[in-house]
Amino acid sequence: MKTILILGGGVGGVVTANELRKKIGKEHKIIVIDKEQKHVFAPSLLWLMVGLRKPEKISRELNRLQRKGIEFVNGEIEKVNPYEKSVVVNGKTYIGDYMVISLGTELVKPPELEAVGYSFYSLEGAQLFWEALQDFKGGKVAVLVSSMPFKCPAAPYEAALLLSYYFEKKKLRDKVEVELYSPEPGPMGVAGKELSAAVRALVESKGIKYFPEHQYSTINGNSLAFSNGTKADFGLLAYVPKHQCPKVISDTDLVGESAWVQLKNRETMETDFQDVFAIGDITSIPLAVGKPLPKAGVFAHYQAEVVANNIGVAVNGKGDLKTFTGNGECFIEIGQGKAGLARGNFYAEPMPKIKMYQPGFHWHAGKVLFEKDFLRRWF
Ligand SMILES: Cc1cc2nc3c(=O)[nH]c(=O)nc-3n(C[C@H](O)[C@H](O)[C@H](O)COP(=O)(O)OP(=O)(O)OC[C@H]3O[C@@H](n4cnc5c(N)ncnc54)[C@H](O)[C@@H]3O)c2cc1C
Structure with missing residues (x-):
């Protein structure tokens, strides 16, 4: 029986937990820990601020994960020990066989x-x-x-x-x-x-x-x-x-010169610690262009799929490993019911290869569909 600790119930944490639950048997424990009770779908904050959404429409109780066989612990993570793959929450210590850090930004x-x-x-x-x-x-x-x-x-x-x-x-x-x-x-x-x-x-x-x-x-x-x-x-x-990097992580040896979590491998999201992975905004991934990979949910999401797959392969002892290739896309809302789209590969060298698609009603519709799908699929 293995235990997988997932730190953070934001984009990266929720996607990792759901994807992993589909891949490994119920005898293995998946625990998501977050200080908040609710997940907020952040892209919709832009609609909320101009009256196009209500708070309850863009958030979901993290407790709902329990219905899928994912344990949810609500509390502030006070201490993280990457050597032992352990965390302290509400005074209690949790130890995992694998740990996925997706605590975002403070x-x-x-x-x-x-x-x-x-x-x-x-x-x-x-x-x-x-x-x-x-x-x-x-x-x-x-x-x-x-x-x-x-x-x-x-x-x-x-x-x-x-x-x-x-x-x-x-x-x-x-x-x-x-x-x-x-x-x-x-x-x-x-x-x-x-x-x-x-x-x-x-x-x-x-x-x-x-x-x-x-x-x-x-x-x-x-x-x-x-x-x-x-x-x-x-x-x-x-x-x-x-x-800034959440203090509970900046206090550990996981953090590199960038003041964010340093990865050993930007394609598998492995850290320098055995079976400890970090995904999403808490990482800083240097690119050939001299700037880091932007902090965006799309990357947290794709990285989560890779990490969930690879932990699944390790736990099951079979399957094909996957890698994060640096691909990503981002809708750009412009009003009038329209949006543009920027899409491409950020790991391309010497420069990311990104294409901007002309704004139109269809990209806005795409963003609305994505919002609905995200909140339905993962909760
Ligand atoms: C207004 C806005 C619009 C955005 N639009 C887009 C978009 O269109 N496309 C896109 O790709 N990205 C977008 N983003 C960015 C996207 O939301 C983030 O990049 C994404 O949420 C990162 O995922 P993550 O899992 O790394 O961190 P998060 O989703 O931030 O999750 C981190 C979680 O960790 C928890 N946590 C932190 N510290 C602790 C602790 N000590 N103990 C317990 N829990 C803790 C937090 O409560 C949080 O739930 C937008 C963000 C904002 C604010």
Whole structure:
């Protein structure tokens, strides 16, 4: 009898648990541990913040995993020991034969930003932003990327585009300036200059003012200050919080120079520790282009399928091993019921090979279908 510990019930954890349950017999235990009771489908936070979703429609109780024969432990993981493949939760120690780490990123909300703005990267923040948005009838709305790195490189751009469309529908667009501030030199830079320019053109074609290379430094009342000396006033602020490796992992030998989990093999997601795997946002995978693989659910998902398969092969003693090839795709919501799609191979050398597909109604429909399918299939 084997025990597989899955740390985190986010994208990577939930997909790993479900896929593994299909592959190994019920005599083997699969345990998912998460401090939250609910899984939130993060891509839909962008719809939530403009009133196109309700919180209950985009979240699912993690307890539902139990119906599939997956044990769920609700509690904060206080300690991780990769040498022994053990964790401490609610004062109790769990030891596994295999351990899959999918604890994502820890989001840090600078108190001075949180005092006047809304972090739309969480369910509560996106919902509070939506409540404030309904009272906003004119002035400047700023979308701010407060620091690098951040997950889902497209999300701030989608947020600005959806906001622009929201004001259009409300017939307020001529009374509102939508502005986007980011430390990046351009949108989604890892995907190459052409794609970055295409996303920038899309954003600017909607009258959104884009300010790249603007690293947030301080805030005074409703005025943001940047390290390049510029300032920006706003009436309403939606911001991307600071991302860091969860402390419970940064305290261990799993973390490399990047301050995120270092992998021994980027195709199998093995760490330097025997039978300990790490997937998703908590890893940092250097690419030949000099930037890391973006933090995105699509990668956590594909990596989870590979790790589940390979643990299944090891437990069953038969089957074919799989590898994560670096392929991925991302819908880019642009409003008007349309979305674009960026798809390609991020492990391609010397540059990722990514293609941008023209925005249309079909890609938006694809994203809606994906949302429904994700929440139905895994819970
Ligand atoms: C607004 C927004 C839009 C997005 N849109 C897209 C998109 O369109 N496409 C895409 O590919 N990606 C998108 N993403 C990114 C995607 O959500 C993440 O990349 C993905 O969730 C990463 O999966 P993960 O399993 O690594 O981490 P997560 O899904 O973040 O899961 C980590 C889990 O670990 C738990 N945890 C952390 N620390 C502890 C602890 N100490 N004890 C117990 N539990 C703990 C957390 O509660 C969490 O449930 C978006 C993200 C946001 C915020």
